[in-house]
Every structure is written in C-alpha cells, then in structure tokens.
Amino acid sequence: DAIVSLQSVSKTYENGSKALVDVSLDIKRGDFLFVTGPSGSGKSTLLKLLYGEERANQGDVLVDGCNLTTLRGDRLSQLRRRIGIVFQDYKLIPRRTVMENVAFVLWAQGLPRKEIHRRLQPALKMVGLVHKADCFPDQLSGGEQQRVSIARAIVSTPPILLADEPTGNLDPDNSWQVIKILKKLNSVGITVIVTTHDESLIRLSNHPTVQLRNGYLYRPKG
Ligand code: ADP
Ligand code: ADP
Numbered sequence: 713d714a715i716v717s718l719q720s721v722s723k724t725y726e727n728g729s730k731a732l733v734d735v736s737l738d739i740k741r742g743d744f745l746f747v748t749g750p751s752g753s754g755k756s757t758l759l760k761l762l763y764g765e766e767r768a769n770q771g772d773v774l775v776d777g778c779n780l781t782t783l784r785g786d787r788l789s790q791l792r793r794r795i796g797i798v799f800q801d802y803k804l805i806p807r808r809t810v811m812e813n814v815a816f817v818l819w820a821q822g823l824p825r826k827e828i829h830r831r832l833q834p835a836l837k838m839v840g841l842v843h844k845a846d847c848f849p850d851q852l853s854g855g856e857q858q859r860v861s862i863a864r865a866i867v868s869t870p871p872i873l874l875a876d877e878p879t880g881n882l883d884p885d886n887s888w889q890v891i892k893i894l895k896k897l898n899s900v901g902i903t904v905i906v907t908t909h910d911e912s913l914i915r916l917s918n919h920p921t922v923q924l925r926n927g928y929l930y931r932p933k934g
Contacts, residue, residue: 714738714774715872715903716762721771723757723927731757733927734771739905741871744898746914747907749924755907758924759874762905763795764788776871793821796865796873796902800880802857804849804864810836811845814864821868835867839893855886862893866902873897875906879913891917 716739723732731754739745747755760766761773764780773780778791804813814835818828836842839859849857858878865873875894879887891906891913898904908914914921923930 713740715741715743715776716905717772717774718758718761719772719774721761721768721773723754723761723766723768730927732761732768732924732929735924735927735929736771737922737929739903741903742898742901744895744904744919745906746917746919746921747905747924748909748911748914748921750909753924754927755909755924756876759797759876759905759907762872762874763792763797793868794870794872796868796870798858798861798865798873798875798878800877802849802854802861804857804860806849809846809848810841810852810860810863813849813860814867817864817868831867831869835863838866838896839863853886854881855883855889858882858886858890859893862890862897866897870902872903873905875904877907877909879908879910884912887913888916 718735718737721732721735724730747758749755757766761768761780762775764783768781775791776794783791811832815828815832818831836845839862841856841859841863844852844856879890882890887910894904894906921932923932
C-alpha cells in the first residue's frame, strides 16, 4: 500500500552529475518522512522525480498508482495536480495578494468563483493567515510567506505534500511553526515528504528519517 515507491532509481544529469544512485524507497499512505543529507546529496532531485520535474535514467518511480518513468502530457499534469509542493524560497507572485496567490491554482484549474472562495477559507485557516488574506507577499515575514505557500500547496486537497527545504530561510521559531503545520496536515491524512539538513528539527519532530549522501540512500538503524 505504498503511495510512493522508488525502485532501484538512478539519476545522472546531462553534465555527468550523479544525483541519485540505485535508490529504493517505499512510503506508505499517511506517512511523514524526512529526507536529510548535506547540500548536493540529491534531496531536491528525489522530490523532482516525484513530481515529474526530472526523469530517472534507471529504475521506476511510482506515485499514487502512476509510473512517472513513462507518464507524459495530460496524464502527467493530472498527477501533478494531486501533489502539493512547497519550496525553500516560497515562490509567491509578488504583485498578488495572499488570497490571489492561493486562489491562483484553483482558478487555473477552471473552478467556478464560488467554489474557489469556499476552498480558500479552510486553507488560509489551516496556516493561520485568514487575517492576512489581502496583504501582499512583501508585507509578510518569511515565516508567513512560507505559510502562504503551504496554503497554496494544499488548497486543491492533494493526497501528497512535498516540501523542499521549507525551513531553509527561516529562524528556529518559524521553522518549528512550519513543521507543526506539516504535522497537522499529516494528521488529517496527507502523506508528507520533507527535505531538510536541519538535524535539530528532525530530532524535535520524531518522524522517520532517511539520509542521502552523494546520491546514496541510508536508513538509520533502530
Ligand atoms: P540537494 O537537494 O541535496 O542539495 P540536489 O538534488 O540539488 O541536492 O543535487 C544533487 C547533485 O546533482 C549535485 O551534485 C548537484 O550539483 C547536481 N544537480 C542538481 N541539479 C542539477 C541540474 N539541473 N543539472 C546538473 N546537475 C545538477
Ligand atoms: P534547489 O531546489 O535545492 O534550490 P538547485 O536547482 O538550486 O536546487 O540546485 C542545487 C544544486 O544543483 C546546486 O549546487 C546547483 O549549483 C546545482 N545545479 C542546479 N542546476 C544546475 C545546472 N543546470 N547545471 C549544473 N548544476 C546545477
């Protein structure tokens, strides 16, 4: 019952960089997994394979019943809609309000206005930013901007949430707030995969962890 499965996956970039080497990993529906490891160890690449931003050279990448190794076009777009993504640098649209940033995904999917408004409120509430709905990104702290990007990632209720170094630009307090929100999302059934090189966050959180080093995956004992 794995929702994500990597089976002997290798990824080498065109310039010869070996980002992942023979990585196998099963993630069950409803799991919360940390992927740790130093910069350049392959963490981003692993997530990119899961949402189809990059393709594996070898092995199979299975996500929510689809094989990403062969999936293309519309089928790939459909799968991507079922994956929420959060980045280290938030990637918010600067000249749009919080509400517009979050609504954009639904609007792009062609949902009616009423339906968009019905879904916005719970997403903003989940990240505690209902009162900032009309602010622009540059009026928010880094922590708040990251919470907007989480709201945007979950507004279309995806079963899987990927977060690539979501706390990389945040101080310890804001980092912990972000992790608490990810935990809350996990507790309502979303499968969460988070990359981080912050060992203290991992220790505080008490979730399973795998480690990447030079593209090789290691599981801690015990
Ligand atoms: P991490 O997220 O752990 O920092 P990455 O997955 O970004 O690691 O990178 C893994 C390796 O692949 C690194 O050696 C990096 O330089 C290389 N790499 C990442 N993206 C590309 C790319 N688009 N082209 C070439 N090499 C890349
Ligand atoms: P992240 O998602 O972690 O920000 P980046 O795309 O910045 O990942 O890439 C992380 C690493 O991969 C960096 O070391 C960067 O230099 C390297 N990298 C990214 N794109 C390329 C590329 N096109 N060619 C070579 N190295 C790359």
